[in-house]
Amino acid sequence: MALEMCSLNSGSNGNCYYIAGEDDAVLIDAGLSCRETEKRMKRLGLHMDKVKAIFISHEHTDHIKGVASIAKKYKLPIYITPNTYRNSGLQLDQELILSFKANIPVIVGSLSITAFPKFHDAADPHSFIVGNNNNRVGVFTDIGIVCENVIEHFQQCHAVFLEANYDDAMLDRGRYPYFLKNRIRGGQGHLSNAQALKLFRDYKSNQLKYLFLSHLSKDNNCPDLAYTTFNIEAGKTEIVVASRHEESRIYYLESPKVIPEDKFIQLQLDF
DSSP: OEEEEEEOOOOOOOOOOEEEEHHHEEEEEESHHHHHEEEEEEETTTOOGGEEHHHHHOOOHHHTTTHHHHHHHHHHOOEHHHHHHHHHHHOGGGEEEOOTTOOOOOETTTEEEEEEEOOOSSSOOOOEEEEEEOOOEEEEEEEOOOOOHHHHTTTSSSEEEEEEOHHHHHHHHSSSOOOOOHHHHSSSSSHHHHHHHHHHHOOOOOOOEEEEEEETTTTTTOOOHHHHHHHHTOOOEEEEOSSSOOOOOEEEEEEOEEEEEEEEHHOOOOO
C-alpha cells in the first residue's frame, strides 16, 4: 500500500506534516491555525475528513497552535503524552485526549504510528515514524542531538522530515544573544546542517527515497545553502526543502511490486 506525504508548514512559525495511506491520514503536530491548515490542504486537493488523528511531538506553540480549534471542529482524537498535555496549556475535550507510549505502535486505520523519545527542551518530547506494511515515514524535528534512538529509526525510513535548523557560521554571526545561541546548539535545542548531514551521510539506507530538510531557521539558515549542502551527498535520495511559508507538493511512496507465486516459481525454475 502506498503512502503520501507533505509538509503543510515547517519552521518556528508553525509545524504540521500530513501523512496518509489509502483511506486514512494523520497530522504530526498542528502548529497552524485551523483555517490556515484547511486552506493549505484544500490547495493540495486534500480533505480533513480523511484525517483520523493528530499526534503531538511536544508542547511548544509552533507545534500546537491549531490543535484545540481543529480538534473541536472535526472531533479528532489528539494523541499526546500526559506530561506534554500538562505543560501545553491546551484545553481539550477529555474524550478527545488519547495517550501514546514510546516504542508501542498506535494503529489508525491502515497506518501504524510509533513514537520514540528525543532530546529537546520540552517536558516529554517525541519523534514519530508513520508507516504501513511496506513504507515508513519519519518526522524528526526539534532534536538537540543525534542519539541512538534517532540513528536506529532513521535507518528504517523510506522518507524523513529531518531537522536542519541552522548553519553554524550563520548562527555565530547572527543577532541572537549568546544565551539563545547556546540554547539552540546546547544538546537540547536543534540540529545544525552539519549534524543532520552527518546523520544522513553515515546512516541513510538504500531505501531512503526522500529527505525533507525541515524546521529551517529564518535567521540562521538559508534554503539554498541547506539544499546544496545535502544534495552533494544525496545519491539516489531526492532532497526537498520544507518551506516555512507554504505547503509542499504531495510526495508518494509506492507499494513494492509483488511477484505472484506462480511467476516466482517459474523464475526459480528458469534460474
